[in-house]
Amino acid sequence: MCGIIGIVGKQPVAERLIESLKRLEYRGYDSAGIAGVVGQGRVERRRAQGKIKALEAVVAEQPLVATTGIGHTRWATHGAPNLKNAHPHTAGRVTLVHNGIIENFAELKAELLAAGRTFESDTDTEVIAQLIDAELATGLAPLTAFKATLDRLTGAYALAVLIEGDDNLILGARRGSPLVVGEGEGEMFLGSDALAVGPFTNRVIYLEEGDYVALTHQGHEIHDASGARVQRAVRVVPASAVMLEKGNYRHFMEKEIHDQPDGCQRTISAYVDALSSTAAVPGDIDFAALERIQIVACGTSFIAGVVGKYLIEQLADLPVDVEIASEFRYRQPALRPGALVIAMSQSGETADTLAALRYCKSKGMKSAVVVNAQESTMAREVDVVWPIHCGPEIGVASTKAFTAQVSVMIALAVAAAKQRGKIDDAEEQRLVKVLLEAPRLIAEAIGLEDAIKDIAADVAKARDVLYLGRGPMSALALEGALKLKEISYIHAEGYAAGELKHGPIALVDDKTPIVILAPYDSWFEKSASNMSEVMARGGQVIFVTDTEGVKHAPAGAKVVVTAPASDPLVSTLVMSAPIQLLAYHVAVVKGADVDQPRNLAKSVTVE
Numbered sequence: 001m002c003g004i005i006g007i008v009g010k011q012p013v014a015e016r017l018i019e020s021l022k023r024l025e026y027r028g029y030d031s032a033g034i035a036g037v038v039g040q041g042r043v044e045r046r047r048a049q050g051k052i053k054a055l056e057a058v059v060a061e062q063p064l065v066a067t068t069g070i071g072h073t074r075w076a077t078h079g080a081p082n083l084k085n086a087h088p089h090t091a092g093r094v095t096l097v098h099n100g101i102i103e104n105f106a107e108l109k110a111e112l113l114a115a116g117r118t119f120e121s122d123t124d125t126e127v128i129a130q131l132i133d134a135e136l137a138t139g140l141a142p143l144t145a146f147k148a149t150l151d152r153l154t155g156a157y158a159l160a161v162l163i164e165g166d167d168n169l170i171l172g173a174r175r176g177s178p179l180v181v182g183e184g185e186g187e188m189f190l191g192s193d194a195l196a197v198g199p200f201t202n203r204v205i206y207l208e209e210g211d212y213v214a215l216t217h218q219g220h221e222i223h224d225a226s227g228a229r230v231q232r233a234v235r236v237v238p239a240s241a242v243m244l245e246k247g248n249y250r251h252f253m254e255k256e257i258h259d260q261p262d263g264c265q266r267t268i269s270a271y272v273d274a275l276s277s278t279a280a281v282p283g284d285i286d287f288a289a290l291e292r293i294q295i296v297a298c299g300t301s302f303i304a305g306v307v308g309k310y311l312i313e314q315l316a317d318l319p320v321d322v323e324i325a326s327e328f329r330y331r332q333p334a335l336r337p338g339a340l341v342i343a344m345s346q347s348g349e350t351a352d353t354l355a356a357l358r359y360c361k362s363k364g365m366k367s368a369v370v371v372n373a374q375e376s377t378m379a380r381e382v383d384v385v386w387p388i389h390c391g392p393e394i395g396v397a398s399t400k401a402f403t404a405q406v407s408v409m410i411a412l413a414v415a416a417a418k419q420r421g422k423i424d425d426a427e428e429q430r431l432v433k434v435l436l437e438a439p440r441l442i443a444e445a446i447g448l449e450d451a452i453k454d455i456a457a458d459v460a461k462a463r464d465v466l467y468l469g470r471g472p473m474s475a476l477a478l479e480g481a482l483k484l485k486e487i488s489y490i491h492a493e494g495y496a497a498g499e500l501k502h503g504p505i506a507l508v509d510d511k512t513p514i515v516i517l518a519p520y521d522s523w524f525e526k527s528a529s530n531m532s533e534v535m536a537r538g539g540q541v542i543f544v545t546d547t548e549g550v551k552h553a554p555a556g557a558k559v560v561v562t563a564p565a566s567d568p569l570v571s572t573l574v575m576s577a578p579i580q581l582l583a584y585h586v587a588v589v590k591g592a593d594v595d596q597p598r599n600l601a602k603s604v605t606v607e
């Protein structure tokens with residue numbers, strides 16, 4: 001996804017646009033650009049390939065003197081990540097930035113080419129600029145020309161548009177990609193999320209699907225998809241500026257790993273009643289009446305869903321299916337109204353997860369989302385919102401959102417078990433107390449950082465790394481492998497340890513680190529056997545266990561990492577920190593760009 005900012009302001013805009021783009025860089029960093037109205041209605045652009053730093057250098061050489069402008073940081077979809085495809089794109093009087101994908105761009109481009117228009121980029125975005133300019137050329141007013149263009153677009157967009165000749169105007173629109181309006185004192189803002197406008201205002205309007213807007217110094221005029229003028233609620237968002245600072249940490253990912261005890265604490269507090277030690281899950285879901293749960297998600301959120309499946313099925317005897325949203329949405333799954341769909345998503349905007357959620361809703365299923373961005377599209381479309389309270393996550397590699405999602409899953413499992421009569425009051429109280437203890441144990445596990453740093457130098461030399469685990473640890477094995485590959489670019493695979501003999505054991509040699517995740521639980525003996533099998537073939541085992549497991553582990557592991565002992569209910573929370581820290585320190589040793597790994601974006605709002 002890309003980041004967008006627009007300012008109809010009173011002060012010089014270039015620095016402010018760049019300040020905002022720096023906050024948005026986590027969304028994409030293939031190229032960046034700004035444009036401003038430089039006088040007599042003339043618009044100029046400054047663009048650079050690569051990160052915002054490169055754009056800053058361009059602006060330092062060629063200052064952009066304006067008070068109204070737009071900015072963009074790009075995650076490439078159509079067209080290579082080079083200068084000519086960097087936003088803003090200009091056609092005639094129109095200069096604009098875009099997040100999303102225009103699906104019918106080829107057909108529109110052919111039409112515009114046939115009409116004699118020429119293109120300077122390979123993007124789908126330029127088609128929008130050309131269309132608006134063509135409509136303006138027929139004599140339409142800017143807002144009318146804009147609406148006429150929007151009506152021709154198929155696909156997803158959030159847009160911010162400058163029109164040459166209109167110094168005091170930015171047009172914006174959203175469909176399929178979020179966009180917010182920020183209200184300032186005599187100035188107005190447009191942003192792809194509340195973080196974008198955060199440096200300037202905390203008064204925010206979340207535009208609805210299909211809305212379009214005209215911003216001027218004086219205010220805003222919002223229309224819905226039908227063209228009717230509408231009022232949307234203004235929300236005051238909590239000042240999150242502090243949470244966006246790295247503090248003393250080198251990277252956001254490192255900070256976010258360390259944020260986890262607090263993030264889980266806040267999340268757990270919202271799902272249990274600590275005084276009575278009972279589960280207190282918000283929303284009116286009757287777990288006793290539910291026939292099954294369908295979880296849809298992508299990436300790390302999918303893995304949190306798998307942990308949820310283990311716990312809910314085991315504790316509540318309630319069937320749970322978990323599926324990768326991009327597969328689910330296209331395979332016409334057999335669904336029944338008696339089931340609950342739970343979308344899991346940090347951003348609440350992931351295109352595949354949103355589509356899968358909508359598909360389930362169209363089949364009459366009740367819906368819920370476990371989400372960090374509470375104003376996201378998913379949060380606005382479901383029957384029940386189950387927020388995680390870990391604060392904004394900026395590192396592309398998800399860490400604190402994962403453990404907060406798992407915390408919610410644990411609370412749901414306990415609540416469902418109680419409602420379905422699978423546990424009594426005493427067991428509910430025991431489990432809730434265990435959950436409330438988890439943040440302290442997570443903090444202890446984070447204390448293993450120095451020991452993990454020592455292992456990282458060796459792992460950084462590996463070409464492949466294998467992660468193994470059983471039960472919920474098989475999900476964590478997937479997460480460990482995903483974390484390592486996305487930020488250190490080392491090939492890694494996560495497997496249910498029982499699958500070892502069915503293929504992956506062929507990979508075992510003395511150069512491949514094998515991370516075995518084995519707290520002392522009912523699967524421990526089996527995992528320990530797998531460890532012996534690996535070692536018998538020369539495998540270099542990094543055995544991640546707990547203070548109980550270490551007493552029973554077979555000798556011979558190259559390294560043993562000893563996390564605090566925990567109840568199986570929360571062991572995925574406790575064992576997360578070591579695998580996150582391992583990935584993090586390996587990436588640091590390799591000098592990789594931890595917070596902005598190549599080719600990735602924080603939230604994938606396109607298919």
Ligand code: M6R
Nearest residue numbers: 299300301345346347350397398
């Ligand atoms: O915002 P979402 O939770 O829906 O995002 C899902 C995935 O894109 C995300 O978890 C991704 O896999 C992360 N980079 C993992 O660290």
